[in-house]
Amino acid sequence: MAQLTCQNLSVGYDGRPVLQGLNFEVSAGDYLCIVGENGSGKSTLMKTILSLQAPIGGTILTGDGLRKNEIGYLPQQTQVQKDFPASVKEIVLSGCQGRCGRRPFYSKKEKRLAADAMDKMRISQLAGRCYRELSGGQQQRVLLARALCATRKMLLLDEPVSGLDPKVTMEMYELIESLNQEDGITVIMISHDLSAALRYASHILHIDDSVFFGTKADYLRSPQGKLFDSGKGGGV
Amino acid sequence: MNAIWEKLTFYWGYPFVRYALVVGVLIALCSSLLGVTLVLKRFSFIGDGLSHVAFGAMAIAGVLGLTNDMPLVMAITIVSAVLLLKTGQNTKIQGDAAVAMISVGALALGYLLMNIFSTSSNLSGDVCSTLFGSTSILTLSPGEVWLSVGISALVVLIFVLFYNKIFAVTFDESFAKAVGTAADRYNLLIAVIVAVVIVLAMNLVGSLLISALVIFPALSAMRVFKSFRSVTVCAAVLSTVCAALGILIAILAGTPVGSTIVAVDILAFFLLSGIGRLIGGIRK
Numbered sequence: 001m002a003q004l005t006c007q008n009l010s011v012g013y014d015g016r017p018v019l020q021g022l023n024f025e026v027s028a029g030d031y032l033c034i035v036g037e038n039g040s041g042k043s044t045l046m047k048t049i050l051s052l053q054a055p056i057g058g059t060i061l062t063g064d065g066l067r068k069n070e071i072g073y074l075p076q077q078t079q080v081q082k083d084f085p086a087s088v089k090e091i092v093l094s095g096c097q098g099r100c101g102r103r104p105f106y107s108k109k110e111k112r113l114a115a116d117a118m119d120k121m122r123i124s125q126l127a128g129r130c131y132r133e134l135s136g137g138q139q140q141r142v143l144l145a146r147a148l149c150a151t152r153k154m155l156l157l158d159e160p161v162s163g164l165d166p167k168v169t170m171e172m173y174e175l176i177e178s179l180n181q182e183d184g185i186t187v188i189m190i191s192h193d194l195s196a197a198l199r200y201a202s203h204i205l206h207i208d209d210s211v212f213f214g215t216k217a218d219y220l221r222s223p224q225g226k227l228f229d230s231g232k233g234g235g236v
Numbered sequence: 237m238n239a240i241w242e243k244l245t246f247y248w249g250y251p252f253v254r255y256a257l258v259v260g261v262l263i264a265l266c267s268s269l270l271g272v273t274l275v276l277k278r279f280s281f282i283g284d285g286l287s288h289v290a291f292g293a294m295a296i297a298g299v300l301g302l303t304n305d306m307p308l309v310m311a312i313t314i315v316s317a318v319l320l321l322k323t324g325q326n327t328k329i330q331g332d333a334a335v336a337m338i339s340v341g342a343l344a345l346g347y348l349l350m351n352i353f354s355t356s357s358n359l360s361g362d363v364c365s366t367l368f369g370s371t372s373i374l375t376l377s378p379g380e381v382w383l384s385v386g387i388s389a390l391v392v393l394i395f396v397l398f399y400n401k402i403f404a405v406t407f408d409e410s411f412a413k414a415v416g417t418a419a420d421r422y423n424l425l426i427a428v429i430v431a432v433v434i435v436l437a438m439n440l441v442g443s444l445l446i447s448a449l450v451i452f453p454a455l456s457a458m459r460v461f462k463s464f465r466s467v468t469v470c471a472a473v474l475s476t477v478c479a480a481l482g483i484l485i486a487i488l489a490g491t492p493v494g495s496t497i498v499a500v501d502i503l504a505f506f507l508l509s510g511i512g513r514l515i516g517g518i519r520k
Binding site: 047050051052068069071072073075078080081084085086087090091093094095097098100104105106128129130133146147150151156 | 276277278396397398399400401403404407408410411412413414415416417458461462463464465467
């Protein structure tokens, strides 16, 4: 059974659908890229998958041992976070929040989990530093480590490289790929960067006037994919 | 120096001075704990808004001729706090605009009510003391002191127990929700505590100066410290020290208590800003 199945899903705000009739499923170990124009409803879809807002129609099912609150999330940075006085360690540890339930404090096990996640993201040396003084790439790695504390099964990334310079962008993509390949974490990523999507993803969900969902190979043969191929000379 | 010391020990003999000091320090502690979260959530002005609501509620209680206005004031303020923090997530009226609206509206209506149904001969005196804090902190009864002690202890306890949750919800609400934290429930909790602290604090500094108690310690602490925990601890310590100093100075110099505390807070802010700049300069 797939980890995540969306059946005839409609998403939107205030009862007005932005996106209708979506059908797709994500299996363990997949790397799904969601691409499409601004305002096509990518972020709304992601919020609906995370249960931050209710779907307007259709259903989202989780399976294969994945529970709804086991989806790690890398949101786009908010204005508030840019001057928030918090140390790296505090932020990463807050990813364990979902594991705490009603317990007020973090256990030793959760602290070790946070330390592991920082190790994996190679930010252990920054543990005591202040979040707002880090570079953009470092901040993203902190948030990724936090997401890893919440899950070892599925990550949802909302434009993880926006605002990063090309070199850091590459590092970020490689880090995400290694999480997918080596740790077997399912990745769902919203991206503007079609060429990177085609390079790393196993599946593509293209949201536009018409919706495409399928493997990368199928996508390249589809009308939308061909458009990209001819338009940009296959810059893959 | 000796003369000041003598004067202090002389005043220490009076219970009302001790009461004022205890209640003042506790209220300053509670408001500074919440201040860090409120400032970071961009709700610096909620103290101002809610205290005006409390002012309006007091006017209503006065018109109705209630002798004990605490329950009514508390209820109205809590409801407003919940509504205000809710609009923060909704986009139709932005958080700051909503606070401004309620703040000014409640102030105007409260004054209007007091004016129309005035029972007192010294209306402007009444209004002034509600806004700027009267000498009521110097006329506290033992019962009121124990009430303040109880509520403050409760606020501190709740804050410590929910510290990690409050951090998670303040730093990133959508992430907290996504991993299954009941963010709405904690926002509600924050709103209720804020309302309770503000109604309590009105006794001390009056409605206009509550914002200062909420914002100044948090902002001062953020100048110097870099982690959420150290900022919170520093704000709490700073706020209690400033409140104690302010009350002592007010008693010695005969100045209004509320404004004196805020003046000390302002001084502390500039002091810590300077220290922050100095440390920053060394690091660079």
